[in-house]
């Protein structure tokens with residue numbers, strides 16, 4: 001249970017709020033690089049309550065600047081890119097990725113000596129492409145490294161990025177990253193019931209545990225069908241700091257759009273069978289997944305992450321933590337809240353919060369706890385893949401989010417050397 005004041009501390013992300021300042025110490029994935037092509041050069045983005053535009057200019061440089069032009073506030077998401085920078089479509093003022101105003105076409109002719117453009121600076125943030133994602137940094141300098149999480153260094157895999165907009169606050173989404181027991185009920189058992197069956201239900205959780213490490217918390221579980229030798233206990237899964245889940249082969253970031261909306265950005269890696277190696281993926285596809293069934297007006301229930309979204313949205317726009325009753329299964333939830341409260345004090349004192357990566361020795365790779373590491377890094381034969389209960393899901397239609405485009409399904413099936421029906 002939290003008081004409304006403490007709940008606000010965790011959930012408000014605007015500039016100048018304590019959590020807003022804390023989250024601005026990290027790079028946030030905000031789009032897939034493959035969303036940008038010859039036609040799509042400019043995209044409106046709302047991030048932690050700030051309205052921005054993300055663009056790729058004709059020279060190939062990405063920029064992230066204020067949504068509104070410094071002249072008379074036109075909407076720069078309707079601007080057009082030049083060799084360098086983004087031009088406002090109203091009177092043609094041109095901005096670069098550092099926020100400099102490069103041109104004011106009429107002023108430059110009519111009143112060149114005033115050099116007005118030299119006094120104009122638009123809000124601009126750093127943006128970086130890495131692992132097929134576009135990352136933004138809204139915090140103070142010096143910026144930390146964009147974390148090169150270990151799976152970003154893997155080869156011989158098919159990667160895809162899936163994005164959804166979820167109309168609720170980021171923090172309840174992130175609490176789901178440290179909630180092992182929900183797997184049993186929300187995914188395993190509910191899926192049985194959604195198929196119209198009444199059983200059998202999944203093996204029950206016998207114990208769960210949580211442990212802090214440099215980049216988040218690991219959560220472990222023993223179920224009735226497993227024991228302490230199982231990787232689910234020995235290695236576990238990761239609540240990745242500050243706003244992601246990492247399961248070993250995929251990441252899910254919960255990026256605050258504003259205090260009532262969250263961008264779910266997921267990155268999935270599937271190692272191809274050994275007979276398909278070497279496999280080189282030229283471009284990582286990005287696709288957007290719906291959350292609502294337009295026919296019924298209800299949320300989509302058929303896919304794993306869609307089920308999670310229903311839990312998060314069901315808690316309200318901002319979860320009412322004054323009226324909750326935390327139980328033994330929520331030990332991890334209590335732990336991450338405590339760590340965030342501690343880190344809010346660190347940031348207020350001018351220090352880095354947890355898991356800001358600055359050490360150059362991690363430039364090439366930030367290692368993480370990884371279940372099924374051998375399969376993911378050394379590969380797997382087709383026969384092993386077909387037999388391995390953890391890997392079989394890779395041979396079936398995409399199970400995490402609804403609406404995978406046909407061309408992504410086909411490229412995936414081709415990479416894996418399997419037939420997957422639409």
Ligand code: FES
Nearest residue numbers: 069071072088091
């Ligand atoms: S409002 Fe943008 S150039 Fe005039």
Ligand SMILES: [Fe+2]
Nearest residue numbers: 182183187308
């Ligand atoms: Fe889940």
